[in-house]
Structures are given as structure tokens and as C-alpha cells.
Amino acid sequence: MSSSRRHVSVAQFPGGEPCRLAEPGILLHMVGHDHTEPQVETRAEIRSARGNYVRSLLALAAAGAAIGAFFASLAIAHQVALESGATVPSVSWLRSCRDWLPLWCIGFGLARLAGWHQAARTALRGLAIGAVFALAAGQAVTGSGFSWLPSAVAALLGLVLGLHCDSARRTGGAGVVGAGLFAAATAFAAFLLPPEWSSGLAPAAGALGLAMLASLVALVLDAPPAMATEQASRRVWLLTAGWAVVVAATGFVAIGTTAKDWIMLSAFLAVVVTAAAAGRLALALGAAAAMFVLTTGLAMGPSFFGGATHVYGDQVEVVSSQILRRCGSAEVVYLRKNQELQLRLHGELVAAVGPDRSEEPLLTAILHAAVYDGDRVLVLGSGTGRVVASLRQAQRCELESAAAWPELVALQPTVSVDGPVLQPSDNDPVLGAPWSRALRNLPNGSRQVIVLGELPSSQTAHRATTTFQRQLRRVVGDGLVCQPIALDRVSVTLLESWFEAASIVHPWNGIYAVGNAAVLVSGVRRPSWRGRFAAWCDEARWAMHAAHLGGPQDLDVAFLGALKSAAVAGSSGQPVRDVARQLLRWLTIPVVLPSDLEPNPLAATKTEPSLLRRWQRHQSEVSRAKGRLLALANTAEGRRDAQAIAARFLPMGAPAPWLQAALGLAGPDGIALRDASLASRCAFAMDPTFFQSPAPVFATLPLPNQMRGDLEDLYRLGDGERLVRRCSGAGPRAISVRVRFASRCARSLIAALEQNSLDDDPALALRELADPFVLAEAARVLVPAGRWRELLTFWRADLPCPKALVEIAEHAGLADRLALAAALRGRRETSCYPVIAGFLCAEELELRKVAGEALRLAVGERIPFQAHWPRSRRLDAASALRSLHNRKP
Numbered sequence: 001m002s003s004s005r006r007h008v009s010v011a012q013f014p015g016g017e018p019c020r021l022a023e024p025g026i027l028l029h030m031v032g033h034d035h036t037e038p039q040v041e042t043r044a045e046i047r048s049a050r051g052n053y054v055r056s057l058l059a060l061a062a063a064g065a066a067i068g069a070f071f072a073s074l075a076i077a078h079q080v081a082l083e084s085g086a087t088v089p090s091v092s093w094l095r096s097c098r099d100w101l102p103l104w105c106i107g108f109g110l111a112r113l114a115g116w117h118q119a120a121r122t123a124l125r126g127l128a129i130g131a132v133f134a135l136a137a138g139q140a141v142t143g144s145g146f147s148w149l150p151s152a153v154a155a156l157l158g159l160v161l162g163l164h165c166d167s168a169r170r171t172g173g174a175g176v177v178g179a180g181l182f183a184a185a186t187a188f189a190a191f192l193l194p195p196e197w198s199s200g201l202a203p204a205a206g207a208l209g210l211a212m213l214a215s216l217v218a219l220v221l222d223a224p225p226a227m228a229t230e231q232a233s234r235r236v237w238l239l240t241a242g243w244a245v246v247v248a249a250t251g252f253v254a255i256g257t258t259a260k261d262w263i264m265l266s267a268f269l270a271v272v273v274t275a276a277a278a279g280r281l282a283l284a285l286g287a288a289a290a291m292f293v294l295t296t297g298l299a300m301g302p303s304f305f306g307g308a309t310h311v312y313g314d315q316v317e318v319v320s321s322q323i324l325r326r327c328g329s330a331e332v333v334y335l336r337k338n339q340e341l342q343l344r345l346h347g348e349l350v351a352a353v354g355p356d357r358s359e360e361p362l363l364t365a366i367l368h369a370a371v372y373d374g375d376r377v378l379v380l381g382s383g384t385g386r387v388v389a390s391l392r393q394a395q396r397c398e399l400e401s402a403a404a405w406p407e408l409v410a411l412q413p414t415v416s417v418d419g420p421v422l423q424p425s426d427n428d429p430v431l432g433a434p435w436s437r438a439l440r441n442l443p444n445g446s447r448q449v450i451v452l453g454e455l456p457s458s459q460t461a462h463r464a465t466t467t468f469q470r471q472l473r474r475v476v477g478d479g480l481v482c483q484p485i486a487l488d489r490v491s492v493t494l495l496e497s498w499f500e501a502a503s504i505v506h507p508w509n510g511i512y513a514v515g516n517a518a519v520l521v522s523g524v525r526r527p528s529w530r531g532r533f534a535a536w537c538d539e540a541r542w543a544m545h546a547a548h549l550g551g552p553q554d555l556d557v558a559f560l561g562a563l564k565s566a567a568v569a570g571s572s573g574q575p576v577r578d579v580a581r582q583l584l585r586w587l588t589i590p591v592v593l594p595s596d597l598e599p600n601p602l603a604a605t606k607t608e609p610s611l612l613r614r615w616q617r618h619q620s621e622v623s624r625a626k627g628r629l630l631a632l633a634n635t636a637e638g639r640r641d642a643q644a645i646a647a648r649f650l651p652m653g654a655p656a657p658w659l660q661a662a663l664g665l666a667g668p669d670g671i672a673l674r675d676a677s678l679a680s681r682c683a684f685a686m687d688p689t690f691f692q693s694p695a696p697v698f699a700t701l702p703l704p705n706q707m708r709g710d711l712e713d714l715y716r717l718g719d720g721e722r723l724v725r726r727c728s729g730a731g732p733r734a735i736s737v738r739v740r741f742a743s744r745c746a747r748s749l750i751a752a753l754e755q756n757s758l759d760d761d762p763a764l765a766l767r768e769l770a771d772p773f774v775l776a777e778a779a780r781v782l783v784p785a786g787r788w789r790e791l792l793t794f795w796r797a798d799l800p801c802p803k804a805l806v807e808i809a810e811h812a813g814l815a816d817r818l819a820l821a822a823a824l825r826g827r828r829e830t831s832c833y834p835v836i837a838g839f840l841c842a843e844e845l846e847l848r849k850v851a852g853e854a855l856r857l858a859v860g861e862r863i864p865f866q867a868h869w870p871r872s873r874r875l876d877a878a879s880a881l882r883s884l885h886n887r888k889p
Helices: 002-011 026-031 037-083 093-113 118-142 148-163 165-191 209-221 232-256 259-277 281-295 359-370 386-394 406-410 458-464 466-476 492-505 538-546 552-558 579-586 611-630 636-647 657-662 676-686 721-727 732-740 742-755 760-769 772-782 788-794 803-811 814-824 830-840 845-859 871-886
Strands: 308-311 314-317 321-327 330-335 340-345 348-353 376-380 398-402 449-452 480-486 508-514 517-523 559-562
Touching (some): 093 148, 165 259, 232 281, 259 281, 330 406, 340 406, 348 359, 348 458, 359 386, 359 449, 359 480, 359 538, 359 552, 376 386, 386 398, 458 466, 466 480, 466 517, 492 508, 492 579, 508 552, 538 742, 538 772, 552 559, 611 772, 636 657, 676 732, 721 732, 732 742, 732 760, 742 760, 742 772, 760 772, 760 788, 772 803, 788 803, 788 814, 803 814, 803 830, 830 845, 830 871, 845 871
Parallel strands (some): 376 398, 376 449, 449 480
Antiparallel strands (some): 321 330, 340 348, 480 517, 508 517, 508 559
């Protein structure tokens, strides 16, 4: 019986092994005698599981923060490169991925292959997170100054993701959502860095391939243990299809995204990467779908990527640009933010005009100074047509305009106007005939000046060759070849090839720059400018003023340097990635030639103030004021500081939207310098996109109840009396016209001043627009007519003393000198010191008293003076005052 039972028992278990459950006492051994022990172990396991969950959640949150910081810092670094002049297209990650992609993969692979002790993994995780934050912060502060920073951060970030894969899976869906939100919050925090930390730069396009890379890495992260089961094949195909959708959506976004989308896009990308690190396909799909919907404009309601948005309940149009007209592959685009009209060919900028664009004004000024009477000028591509129009109005040279692209000529009537409004009758532009002649058919030396009107682009790359440049040199002989360059828009590679070809062909090449605008002047020698600036025609003088130049002497101030030879400039062998370093590599330091030291009777006096240096200082002050304003908080102290900053620029008209908005904020006494609604409308008139993302300090300003700016219904501004009426007053339209067309408004006001005295509003407008050149033009009108006292109305305290007033102080009667001495009281400009010193030595006691008061207000008690002193002591005081004027800065 027992043998049969044993036989049955053995037969029931294959292999002939006995069953452990049949052993005597096995159940008691498995259960144990004390039933409380399993409960204690269960509680300990629960506590351990909760602790592991909390640690995993904290670790995943830290990883998400690292991801967000990396995205934001890399975006800011690309914007630094953009502001420095580098051309970074939206797909720039295709060119830069070879730098950081291998290191990302190496870091991720090492983390996944590492199987050491848990304590070592925890220590390595903490070091990696700390290093990522430190390097990301360094990149956000220094920008693209160190090329190794993105690669180092990418390697460490790959290591962090590899170490946190298991932690991400343990946290579950709720933990991944929290970590993704933390990553997005960190990205926003990096974008909100103070301007002094991140140079006040908005995020821009670049490094968009990180999203695609993270999606591909997620395919490895989400490989489940169920792949060995029979049902695994179907799930693998589903996962592969889902991640393929994520990759496709992210790739579509990466290709089509521009700089303005990075503020929100980087946060979405951080969420996608965090979800991919946890292997959460649903969250990655949701974030990718949200990016796709927002970037393609399918979402209704608030949008951060263009179209219309609602801010504080009021609808404000935030479309940054609009295409006015197309003709073939050319188009005219209007940028609302800075009132800029662009002429594009195949999507590339070839000409632009606006308050921030000085390429064509600088080119026009150089031509007026370099072209002599009777010269023959060949213009290969006239851009917007303004250069040719100014030269024709001067009527001093023979012009020949050549069109290389007929569609650009057809769009010139559209881009040559003052605003974005089109003539209804010009719906179908007429193609012009291309230039029938070729350079090789022109005789040697048949032209004195050749102008290449279009900006350097891939469409004009054939001009940056030695063959084309040799043809130009042959035709122009010993004349000049001029090429405008937008330093903030030009490709570094194209600029390198242009410099190389010009340095090989032309004996001398010089760069003249005003702001971001430059002109490459090539010739046999450095050009000599026409003298006797005061005798130039009105068009030539005001063309100089439109380029922020006070005369030919300011062209020497604008001279950056001459190009080196190609062999010397290319000896370093290191690739150059931004325009600033390219210029430092190619340009020599300007030297003073012996001919410059010889007196030239035809040239203007060197003692006259430089209008260009004054404009450069003003631009620097406005830029610093903008940085301080954007960093202020929306508190009472912040609003008071903002008003104090803007009040300094009020005599000059506060020529910036953020300055106009700051005038509507309450000061220390609770009173604003301008009505808040009016200040808001003035800021909107200057920049219709200003309230799209205003600084925190402007949150209390009411939004303007209008959809378009005051200058967006403009076709032609006009000149003369009509422009005087438009630019006079304190309304938003008048203020924006004065800022947008400063030189033209000043010219029309001077013309009106020649006819009669100005009323209060035009006089105040001319006072805001006054600079040394405008004062000299006003003196040219007023002094011969005996109306010199009207000049004092436009002479602000920050402006130097006009030369005409110096002549009044030397030769006028007592009444005129008393009026001038009274006007000198309270002025601390050093150019006024010689005039005050002359009045200190005057014979009239009354004049000496007024001059003594002006002396005390100017320098305080540093120079003692009494009107009753003998002449010798008064001469000593005058000499001491003149020494302050002659002191070098």
C-alpha cells in the first residue's frame, strides 16, 4: 500500500523529485510559531517602500529641473550668438549635434551599464545633478563664450537620465507629471534671469534637436520586461508606433519653429524629455501633440506662438510681421515691432529700412562724401531705391542703375514708402527689365564708383568671388567699390569669403560702421572726402545727419579699420562663429597717417563735436536704461525707479517704448509724469508688440484699446508743412513719428523755422530733436535774420554750445551778451566754459555779475570769483575755467 502510494506520488512530479509539501512539518516551518513577525516585516517593508518612493520622486524632480535648466541655458546661449551677429537658423542643431550628441550617448550608456552599489549610484547622481546645474548656470551667464559648455552639460545630462530611469518608473504617472512641471518651471525661471545675469536676452531658436534625441532615447528607456512573453510582439509594435509619432511631431516642430517660439517651446520640450526618461508614452504624446497644435496655429484662444492673444482680458494683436506684397521669389515684409520694411529674395534679407537700420543711410552718406562733381556711378541693385533717389536729388553725378533681379525692381515702389499701407492701384507689380549690359563689356576705368546695393546673402554669394571682384576693379579703375553689410544679419561664412576675395583683389579695403550697419569700401587707397561741408547742398548735409554723422569728419570716427591680407587673416586656422570675432580677426587697428596730421583748409575743423560719438553714447545709455527697467519688480519702489530712469530721457522725447511706458508710472509723490493711458498708447504706437510680453514693472498700465499702431495706417509721410503738423504735439502719433523719422522731422521743422517763428508744439518738437547738427542748421537760418535769440529755445542743457553763439559772445552788443550770459546759468556743458570765461573778463560790471553766477552754478566753489576783482585776478579765474574745458577726459 505504501509502495503504491510512493509510486503515485513520484509519478505526479516529473523528474522523479519528491514534493516538499509532502515532507512532515513543512507547513509549520513555513508559517512559523510566532504570527506577529510577518506583520512587523510588512510594516517595515511599507515604510521602506514609502521612503524609496519619496527618494525616487525627489530624484526625478531634480532631474527634471536639470533638464529645464539645460534647455533654457542653451537657448539663451544661441540668442547671445544671434545678438553678436552670428546667423543661427532654426535647424542649427543639425550642424551642432556632432559636438554634443556623442557625449550625451556616452553618458547615458555608462549610466545604464553601471551595476555598482546603490550608494555609489546615489553619490554619482548627486554629483551629476550639481554639475549640470553649475554648467547650465555658467552657460546662461557667459552665453556662447565657452564652446565646451554645451558638450559637458549634454554628457552629464545623459548620465543623469540614465541614473534616473528606474526612479522614474517607480514614481508612476503622478510623479512624472510633477517632475515635468518642475522641469517647465525651471525653464521659465532661467528665462526670467535678471538682465545683468543673462544680458537681458530673450530665448531664441537653436538646439531643437534635443527633443528628437530625447524621443529616440525614450525608445530604449521604455523597453519593458514583458518583451520575452508571447504577447510582447504586439505591445512592442504599439510602443514603436507611439514613439514614432512623438519623433515625427517633434521633428515637425523643430523644423518649423522660429526664435519667438522658444519661450513656451522649451518648457514643452522639458516635459517631453522628462516623460521619455520615465518611459511614459502617454505623457510624451500629450506634450508633443500640444507643441504641434500650438506651433501650427490649430489651437483656439490664447496662443504663445503668434496670431492673437488675450492679455488681462483685452485682445491685443501680437502678429510680429506681415507680408505686404510678393513678386516671384521676392517679397516685402513689414515688422511691427521696430517699424521695419524688409525686401527679401528667396526668404533672405537683401535690403531693409527702419529706425534701427542704418545700412542705406550710411552708404548714402559715404557716397555724398566720396563722389565728386561729374563722376559716373554704377549702382548694381538699388535696394529700396533711397540711395539712388538721394544722389539724383543732389544732381552732382551721372547715375546708372542696374537691376540684377527684375522682381526686386518691381517691389521698389512698395518698399520705398514710409508705412505698410499699399496703394490700391499697385496690386500687380510690373517686372522691370534686367540690366542688359555685363561688367565684362564695360571699358576699363569707365566708372568712378560702383555700388552693390543688396546686402550679402546666399543669392549674392557670386559677388564674393575673386572673379567678380576683379571685374569690378577693372571697371572702376582707381575708384571705389561700396558694399553695405548688416552686421547683425550677415552669415559669418559669407562674410569670410567676401573679406577674402576683397583683400586679394583690392589694394585697400576699409570698414565703416554705425551701430550694426557697415559699409565695405574698397579702393586703391583710403578715400579722401570732400571738404567745405557747410557749402554742401541740403540733401547731402541731411543725408549725413540721417546716418548719425555730423559731417565728413565723422566718417573717420566711423572707420573701424582696414582689412588684412587673406594670408595674414587666415593664419590662425581656428573657425570663427560670430561676426565680432570675424572683424577682430580681419581688421587692423586704425592708425593716424601723417597726411591726417597736416592741416587741410577744405576739411571741417577737428574741434567740432562728433555727432556720431554723441549718438553712440546716447544709444549706450538707452540700452543700460532698458536693462535696469526690465529688471525692476512690480512694486511701489520699482515703479518709482522706473519713472526716475525715464525722466532723464524726457527732454530728448523718451525715444523708446519702454521709456514712454515708464512715464505713466507713479513716482515718489504718487504722481505720474504722463497719464497712464496716454503713456500706454505712446508705447503701443512705437511698438505694437510691446504688450505681448511686457516687463513686470509695467503690469499696472492699462492696455490700449486698439488693434493697430498709429504708424500702421501710413503710406507716405510727406515733407514740409504737412510733416510739421504730424510731428508736433504730445499725442501718440506725433511722438512715434518724431522717433521713427527723426531726421526728416527736424529738416521740415527747420524749413518751417526759416519762414516764421514756430508755435509752442513745433518748437517743443524741435527742441526734443535738437543735436549739434540741428542747432547748426537752425543757426544758419536764424543768425543772418537777426533772430539768434530763438536759438536759445532749442538749446537743451545737455547739448554743447553752438558755434554761432560763440560768435555772438565775441561780437554782439551788451544787450545780446547779457541775454546769452543769462542763458548760460545752470549749464554744466564744458563747451560753455570758454564763453563764460570771456564774460568774466568783460569791461561791463553787470555782465561780469551774471557770468559769475553762471560760473558758480557750473563749477561750484572750485574757482572763486568776484565781479569787483581787478582785471588780473579775473584773468586768473578765466584761465582756471578754460583749463577745465581743455582737460582731456
